[in-house]
Amino acid sequence: MEAFNTSSCETLRQTLSLERVAEIINQGGTPTHEPYEVAAHFAYEASLAAGHLSESRLTEQLTTLADLGADFDQPAALRAAKAIAMHKLNI
Numbered sequence: 001m002e003a004f005n006t007s008s009c010e011t012l013r014q015t016l017s018l019e020r021v022a023e024i025i026n027q028g029g030t031p032t033h034e035p036y037e038v039a040a041h042f043a044y045e046a047s048l049a050a051g052h053l054s055e056s057r058l059t060e061q062l063t064t065l066a067d068l069g070a071d072f073d074q075p076a077a078l079r080a081a082k083a084i085a086m087h088k089l090n091i
Helices: 009-015 019-028 035-050 055-067 074-088
Strands: none
Touching: 019 055, 019 074, 035 055, 035 074, 055 074
C-alpha cells in the first residue's frame, strides 16, 4: 500500500491523480488510513484547491471518487471530511 502525507494539501493534490486515489482506496487504504479516510482527505484537499469548501463540494468530490469505482463508506467519508475541515480551519 502507498502512503501519502495528509498534513500537506499540496503533496496529495500534486502527486496523486483522482484515478490513483481511487486505486489506493480500492487497495484498502494506506497503512495508517482506512479507505473512507483517504477519500475524506482527498475531498477536503480537492475542495480547498478549487477554492470552495462546503458540504456540497465535499459531497461532489466524494461522488466523483465513487463514480470512478472507489469503494468506500461515503457517509463516513463525508463526516470525516467535515471533521478535517473543522480541525484544520479551527471551526
